[in-house]
Amino acid sequence: xxxxxxxxxxxxxxxxxxxxxxxxxxxxxxxxxxxxxxxxxxxxxxxxxxxxxxxxxxxxxxxxxxxxxxxxxxxxxxxxxxxxxxxxxxxxxxxxxxxxxxxxxxxxxxxxxxxxxxxxxxxxxxxxxxxxxxxxxxxxxxxxxxxxxxxxxxxxxxxxxxxxxxxxxxxxxxxxxxxxxxxxxxxxxxxxxxxxxxxxxxxxxxxxxxxxxxxxxxxxxxxxxxxxxxxxxxxxxxxxxxxxxxxxxxxxxxxxxxxxxxxxxxxxxxxxxxxxxxxxxxxxxxxxxxxxxxxxxxxxxxxxxxxxxxxxxxxxxxxxxxxxxxxxxx
Amino acid sequence: xxxxxxxxxxxxxxxxxxxxxxxxxxxxxxxxxxxxxxxxxxxxxxxxxxxxxxxxxxxxxxxxxxxxxxxxxxxxxxxxxxxxxxxxxxxxxxxxxxxxxxxxxxxxxxxxxxxxxxxxxxxxxxxxxxxxxxxxxxxxxxxxxxxxxxxxxxxxxxxxxxxxxxxxxxxxxxxxxxxxxxxxxxxxxxxxxxxxxxxxxxxxxxxxxxxxxxxxxxxxxxxxxxxxxxxxxxxxxxxxxxxxxxxxxxxxxxxxxxxxxxxxxxxxxxxxxxxxxxxxxxxxxxxxxxxxxxxxxxxxxxxxxxxxxxxxxxxxxxxxxxxx
Numbered sequence: 001x002x003x004x005x006x007x008x009x010x011x012x013x014x015x016x017x018x019x020x021x022x023x024x025x026x027x028x029x030x031x032x033x034x035x036x037x038x039x040x041x042x043x044x045x046x047x048x049x050x051x052x053x054x055x056x057x058x059x060x061x062x063x064x065x066x067x068x069x070x071x072x073x074x075x076x077x078x079x080x081x082x083x084x085x086x087x088x089x090x091x092x093x094x095x096x097x098x099x100x101x102x103x104x105x106x107x108x109x110x111x112x113x114x115x116x117x118x119x120x121x122x123x124x125x126x127x128x129x130x131x132x133x134x135x136x137x138x139x140x141x142x143x144x145x146x147x148x149x150x151x152x153x154x155x156x157x158x159x160x161x162x163x164x165x166x167x168x169x170x171x172x173x174x175x176x177x178x179x180x181x182x183x184x185x186x187x188x189x190x191x192x193x194x195x196x197x198x199x200x201x202x203x204x205x206x207x208x209x210x211x212x213x214x215x216x217x218x219x220x221x222x223x224x225x226x227x228x229x230x231x232x233x234x235x236x237x238x239x240x241x242x243x244x245x246x247x248x249x250x251x252x253x254x255x256x257x258x259x260x261x262x263x264x265x266x267x268x269x270x271x272x273x274x275x276x277x278x279x280x281x282x283x284x285x286x287x288x289x290x291x292x293x294x295x296x297x298x299x300x301x302x303x304x305x306x307x308x309x310x311x312x313x314x315x316x317x318x319x320x321x322x323x324x325x326x327x328x329x330x
Numbered sequence: 331x332x333x334x335x336x337x338x339x340x341x342x343x344x345x346x347x348x349x350x351x352x353x354x355x356x357x358x359x360x361x362x363x364x365x366x367x368x369x370x371x372x373x374x375x376x377x378x379x380x381x382x383x384x385x386x387x388x389x390x391x392x393x394x395x396x397x398x399x400x401x402x403x404x405x406x407x408x409x410x411x412x413x414x415x416x417x418x419x420x421x422x423x424x425x426x427x428x429x430x431x432x433x434x435x436x437x438x439x440x441x442x443x444x445x446x447x448x449x450x451x452x453x454x455x456x457x458x459x460x461x462x463x464x465x466x467x468x469x470x471x472x473x474x475x476x477x478x479x480x481x482x483x484x485x486x487x488x489x490x491x492x493x494x495x496x497x498x499x500x501x502x503x504x505x506x507x508x509x510x511x512x513x514x515x516x517x518x519x520x521x522x523x524x525x526x527x528x529x530x531x532x533x534x535x536x537x538x539x540x541x542x543x544x545x546x547x548x549x550x551x552x553x554x555x556x557x558x559x560x561x562x563x564x565x566x567x568x569x570x571x572x573x574x575x576x577x578x579x580x581x582x583x584x585x586x587x588x589x590x591x592x593x594x595x596x597x598x599x600x601x602x603x604x605x606x607x608x609x610x611x612x613x614x615x616x617x618x619x620x621x622x623x624x625x626x627x628x629x630x631x632x633x634x635x636x637x638x639x640x641x642x643x644x645x646x647x648x649x650x651x652x653x654x
Contacts, residue, residue: 067550096552108543113565123551135354148352173551 006080006181006213007043007066012036013074014061018286033285035061037237038075040312045180046211050224050245052260053234056282059217062234063183066215067099068092079181097127100174102203104186106166110158116169117154123177141176144206145169164195168202175206185217200226221264225249233257236285236293239312243319253321255298292324300325377647384643387576390636394629398451405444406432409600413439427621434621437612445600446625452601453583453633456513460582463521465528465575469567472532477540477559487533490526498523499588506594513596516589520582528574532567539563573641580637587630602626 018031036058043049051059064070066077068084077084079095087095100123103109110119120141124134142148145168158166167187174182187203188196204227207214218224224231224245231248233241233256241254252258259278280297283289289296291306298305305324312322378385397404407413413422413435425435433442475486502519509515539545540563548562583602589595590603591610609615609623 069546069549093552096550099550101547101550103543103547105543109547111544111548111562111566122548122553126548126552126554126557136351139351139354140348143348143351148350151352151354154354170547173547177551 004045005042006045006047008078009039009041009043009066009075010078011075012039012062012065012072012077014058014065014070015073031286034237034288035285036065036072039234039237039239040075041232041239041242043181043213043215046207046213047230048207048212048214048216048228050216050218050228050231051234052218052221052224052231054219054282056285057234058237059234060185063101063185063215063217067101067183068095069101093127096123097129097177098179099181099183100177100179102174102182102184102187103170105190106163106170107158107190109170110166110173112158115155115157116161119158119169120154120173120176123173127177129177137176137178138172140178141172144175144209145172145202147172162195163191164198167191167195167199171199171202171206175210178210180211181213181215183215183217186219187216188223189218189220203227221249221260233260236282236288238293238322239320240294240322241320242312243316247319253315253319253326254323255300255325256294292322377644381643381647383639384647387636387639387643390632391640394450394454394633394636397447398454401447401451404447405441407441407444409445409448410440410598413441424617424619433625434619436608436622437614438608442605442622442625445605446602446629448600449602449605449626450629452513452599453586453629456517456586456601457579457583457633460517460520460524460585461575461578463517464524464578464582465571467521467525468528468574469532469564469571471525471529473536473559473564473567475529476533476536477555477563479537483533486529490529493523493526496523499585502585502589503592503594506589511594511596513586513599513601516586516595517582520578520585524578524581528571528578531574532570535567535570536563539566569644573644576637576640576644578637580634583630583633587626602630 013034014036015032015034018033020030023029024031039062041049051062053059061070065072068077068087071085079099082091082095084095110116114122120138121134124137129137139148142151147153147165147168150165153161153165153169158169161169171187184203188199191199200223203214206212207227214227216224216228221231228245231241231243231245232239233248233254235256241248241252241257243253248257249261252261256278278297278299283293283296289306291304291308292298292301292310295301295305300323308324310322310324312320313328315321315326315328378388414420415422421439422431422435423437423439425431427434431441431443433446435441436445471486471490475483501523502516505519505522506512506515509518545558545562548558553562586595586601587603587606590601591607593607595601595604595607597604603626605626606623609619614622
């Protein structure tokens with residue numbers, strides 16, 4: 001069961017059409033931006049994958065596509081053997097019961113006009129779970145996020161709760177349907193450092209006890225290292241590196257991942273700070289550099305990198321890298 | 331599918347944790363409707379206690395509403411009764427204000443005070459029904475237009491442009507003369523032309539709410555389009571709709587008065603506009619009968635102002651960021 005593939009992402013792409021200027025209309029051109037291009041990976045039952053990359057690299061778009069919140073423009077997502085683009089209404093409700101989202105900003109993720117109780121019962125009602133199971137499922141979710149001592153909060157409104165409590169409620173809402181897959185989009189980035197650890201521990205615990213498969217979207221390698229078994233690095237809509245978290249963090253292969261690892265702040269005043277090997281910012285996604293998309297910022301780039309685009313290839317068992325400069329280790 | 335089944339007992343940690351399952355039935359539960367009503371009530375009272383404008387507006391409204399309710403007890407004569415002098419049997423016309431006739435009588439020998447009191451009733455009836463129609467249409471159009479976008483939005487907003495482009499008062503007059511001079515036709519005219527203002531504001535509010543994470547959360551937990559729109563988004567625009575109701579009441583009363591003053595109103599219903607028309611036609615101003623035309627004019631000003639005060643007060647408290 002553990003090795004069964006739950007989620008299969010195959011050449012997934014999403015491009016957004018931009019507003020056409022008069023010049024575009026006259027030249028009958030449709031300007032597009034590729035938020036996600038040709039991403040493939042698989043997620044096994046109970047496995048946790050971290051997706052890291054800087055803002056604007058398409059990781060949130062990817063997460064939304066995995067949950068069928070936005071439709072891809074190319075490629076295919078298969079969840080438990082079912083093609084997500086071809087679900088009937090009943091099948092979609094069944095999918096909603098199994099796949100849930102944990103939000104980045106807990107202050108915005110709960111309806112300000114709903115009590116906490118109502119927010120927690122809403123998913124059960126929406127997905128037509130028989131009513132006699134509601135109380136028990138909500139109670140279980142509250143235990144899992146360790147809010148069971150705070151039953152008086154149930155009739156409060158979101159603005160009366162703290163950020164940490166809100167994020168636990170958001171988590172409980174995602175868990176109340178007892179899903180087997182969650183996408184957590186920067187689940188702790190809006191929280192105070194002091195409550196982060198609590199939320200992360202809850203996340204780890206529910207992953208272990210419920211056997212959840214999870215995709216963690218984050219810009220924070222330290223967090224990914226704490227929770228995820230596998231890490232995928234994204235740059236400008238594509239996967240540049242994929243491998244076991246431990247290996248990726250200790251021995252990053254792609255120059256971009258190397259820069260990310262180096263950028264993790266170390267809490268020591270004595271630590272010497274090497275300057276980042278990266279210059280410039282993320283290039284304009286409407287107009288990406290030719291060849292390797294990282295070539296304009298890469299310290300290793302040469303003319304070859306600016307001509308062709310490196311494909312993702314396996315350089316060692318379980319490790320894939322999209323770079324011409326990385327030799328095969330196997 | 332495994333999700334709906336009992337997962338307790340899968341692992342020992344979990345078993346221990348789930349053994350402490352809280353009893354939701356014993357958790358405090360304020361019944362949904364009562365809690366909501368209580369909350370709405372508190373929100374409603376919070377504003378006048380914090381804001382003088384809203385308090386003044388509400389007091390004025392309350393006085394007019396009480397007057398309208400108890401109008402039958404407050405009047406001294408039938409408002410359209412032609413009064414005769416009991417000794418001379420002559421028409422009791424143009425009497426000055428006094429203890430017998432608090433505001434005097436009209437050229438036609440009718441009691442002005444009684445007309446004023448009864449006029450409150452028609453003013454509020456027109457004002458409130460028209461305002462409710464306007465805001466109901468406006469809110470519905472705004473919700474659908476803002477949430478679905480696309481061709482529905484285009485269609486509704488072009489309709490709004492047309493409604494805004496039609497001159498207001500002439501339209502109501504034409505409608506009243508076509509369908510007959512009745513207050514219901516005045517209400518219809520107001521409802522048909524005044525909804526675009528509230529629709530546009532609510533549409534823009536919905537467009538921003540639509541992008542909020544809690545709406546996405548509703549989608550990911552399986553809520554359908556209409557449920558998201560009416561259960562998740564609509565409560566968030568209700569305060570805005572309320573604001574527009576209080577403005578629309580004033581507008582409707584003003585319009586009804588204008589239509590009646592211009593002589594297109596019903597001749598068998600006494601309203602403030604009717605009184606002004608009557609005074610104008612019998613040249614009350616030339617005779618200096620201020621007791622005749624000032625009170626209805628003042629009442630119109632007061633009601634319209636009250637609506638403005640309330641909307642302004644609620645706006646200041648509900649949307650403090652708008653305060654300059």
